Amino acid sequence: MRGVSVIQPACMPRKPWDLAFTAEPEEVAALRRIMRLHLGLWGLHDSIDTAQLCVSEMVSNVIAHVGPGTPTTLAVSINGTYLRIEVHDPDTRALPALLDAGVEAEGGRGMALVDAIADRWGVQLSADRKVTWCELATCLPSVRGQGEGARLMRVEAMLGLYGEVKLPRVTSFSPLSVAVAEEAVIDVITDLLHWLRAYGRDADEALDKAQMRFEADGCG
Known part of the structure; x- marks a missing residue:
């Protein structure tokens, strides 16, 4: 089978990875597919849907408040037993905020949704960029398990x-x-x-x- 049959996706090392992209609406679907692929390889199937939703909302927040075409980076890693998702962008002024958007509102719900489904989230600022991050609990065993x-x-x-x-x-x-x-x-x-x-x-x-x-x- 040309080597394909011997691959065991569940055994892929859970090494941190990042992906640079341009923040555009059409990129969101591609990022969701990439998240599904990587989390499947990591054996974190239970986290896929929530992680995809967080990526969608965090990237959409960059598009809406920093602007389409912004050079952005998605970084994913394991922090203890948590899945950590980061979105890096170069604008240190447009900070994500929780908005009290109504149920029927088409916008303004992004970070409120992340706040509702992630175990924790925040924003880190440096001289040339900001990092919006969230962490999701996984079924990974504790280091002291x-x-x-x-x-x-x-x-x-x-x-x-x-x-x-x-x-x-x-x-x-x-x-x-x-x-x-x-x-x-x-x-x-x-x-x-x-x-x-x-x-x-x-x-x-x-x-x-x-x-x-x-x-x-x-x-x-």
């Missing part, structure tokens, strides 16, 4: 044997603390490979199996 939390606790207990090493929490860390913990993790892996070799096992084969298991665990 049952499965992943057990693994992390085992690792932390093991690293305790390698000195006063404390793993940084996902919500609070510095590059230095991550680097220190990384070195300890490498020491642990190295010692485990030496242990396997000392008992006649193939260290390279074990490392390959661990890598495959690690990649499979990340596909949920």
Whole structure:
């Protein structure tokens, strides 16, 4: 099947991505299709409809209040267990606002709708652009959830044997603390490979199996 049949969309890494486009009404439908494709590949099927609606309203807000033809960027990432959607545009004056639009109104409902369906949203300003963002809760397991939390606790207990090493929490860390913990993790892996070799096992084969298991665990 020319390689297509071996692709497993649900296992695509959930890496942040962004897409530059020109804010025009005809672009909205294309952005919705792109969101559906990427979220499907990420296995976030339950979030697709809400995410598409947020993208539609946030981009339409740029078109309506900044103007058609505005150079805009859509950025999508995972923030903990939340799906984060950002729309970047160069106008720092036209800020999104909640309007008390009536049910029959054709305009003015965009950010009110985002406010109603997103778990949180906001606006970030910098010197040359603004970022309108929203976050949607997903069914992704918590970093401290049952499965992943057990693994992390085992690792932390093991690293305790390698000195006063404390793993940084996902919500609070510095590059230095991550680097220190990384070195300890490498020491642990190295010692485990030496242990396997000392008992006649193939260290390279074990490392390959661990890598495959690690990649499979990340596909949920």
